[in-house]
Amino acid sequence: MKLRKILAAVLASLMLPALCAAETAVTSFYPIYLFALNLTEGIEGLEVYNLAPPGTGCLHDYQLTTGDLKALTEAQVFLINGGGMESYLAHVEEALPQLPIVDASQGIALLPSASGETPFNAHVWLDAGNACVMVNNLAEGLKEAFPQHAEALEANRADYLSRLEQLDETLRDGLKDVPRRDIVTFHEAFPYFAEAYGLRVAAVVALEPDDALSPRQLSDLIDTVTALGNPPLFTEPQYQTMAAEAVAGATGAKIYELDPCVTGPETEIPRDYYEQVMLRNLQVLQNALKE
Ligand SMILES: [Zn+2]
Numbered sequence: 001m002k003l004r005k006i007l008a009a010v011l012a013s014l015m016l017p018a019l020c021a022a023e024t025a026v027t028s029f030y031p032i033y034l035f036a037l038n039l040t041e042g043i044e045g046l047e048v049y050n051l052a053p054p055g056t057g058c059l060h061d062y063q064l065t066t067g068d069l070k071a072l073t074e075a076q077v078f079l080i081n082g083g084g085m086e087s088y089l090a091h092v093e094e095a096l097p098q099l100p101i102v103d104a105s106q107g108i109a110l111l112p113s114a115s116g117e118t119p120f121n122a123h124v125w126l127d128a129g130n131a132c133v134m135v136n137n138l139a140e141g142l143k144e145a146f147p148q149h150a151e152a153l154e155a156n157r158a159d160y161l162s163r164l165e166q167l168d169e170t171l172r173d174g175l176k177d178v179p180r181r182d183i184v185t186f187h188e189a190f191p192y193f194a195e196a197y198g199l200r201v202a203a204v205v206a207l208e209p210d211d212a213l214s215p216r217q218l219s220d221l222i223d224t225v226t227a228l229g230n231p232p233l234f235t236e237p238q239y240q241t242m243a244a245e246a247v248a249g250a251t252g253a254k255i256y257e258l259d260p261c262v263t264g265p266e267t268e269i270p271r272d273y274y275e276q277v278m279l280r281n282l283q284v285l286q287n288a289l290k291e
Helices: 001-012 030-040 065-074 089-095 126-145 147-175 191-197 213-229 242-253 273-288
Strands: 023-027 047-051 077-080 102-103 181-186 200-204 233-235 255-257
Touching: 023 030, 023 065, 030 047, 030 077, 030 126, 030 147, 030 273, 065 089, 077 126, 077 191, 089 102, 102 126, 102 181, 126 147, 126 191, 147 191, 181 213, 200 213, 213 242, 233 242, 242 255, 255 273
Parallel strands: 023 047, 023 077, 077 102, 181 200, 181 233, 233 255
Antiparallel strands: none
């Protein structure tokens, strides 16, 4: 169905009583949702609605649904990750030119993407310092959209920022003395984390879930891992592990799991879920890089 037709259907459905609260901020995916929940905590009447269900993972190939467009039509503001993560953004801008869009990664120096499909790597939220910048950008956008809640938003921002700054320090301290620095990952999610906390992504493979490794890529990767002295291999809970297992089988390198925090509980979400995930990642890395 053409976008215009979808939009017409959405607008027609709006003749029905609205399902959303009168004040709604829509987020594009899970990390932004977590940040926005913290910023709007305890603010009566201000709802946050997340588009991509938590099982989606990264948004790389995400297509907007009719329900998504309906939610955006009813929202006062759309909070996005930016950096190219929301590949559908131009459609939203075209369909809803009045809707304010807040780009959380504004001001963050983007790293190039290794995939070549997009110019930049959009996984900025995995550096807790970047998370602080994102929370600041989101807070500004929310205050502009909901000036009546400026004071409460400001208080929540201050509280959340102090927790995130603490997290950033804990990650930095926790990784400053690990004897190994090389990691091999199977999704392009951790370069910002590595840059912030002094690790080196020695190889990134199978950038997104649909990408399979060719036999040639696999044998090149095995050579690389062997030449690096079998650095730990990191898979992610949202992605297949076959390539990692093949490399581990051929080289003896060990497999660990890092969570890019793109999925999580759908209801009763702990407000510190992002912090919990990042601290678990810290423990995994300390263990994997200790010798
Ligand atoms: Zn991704």
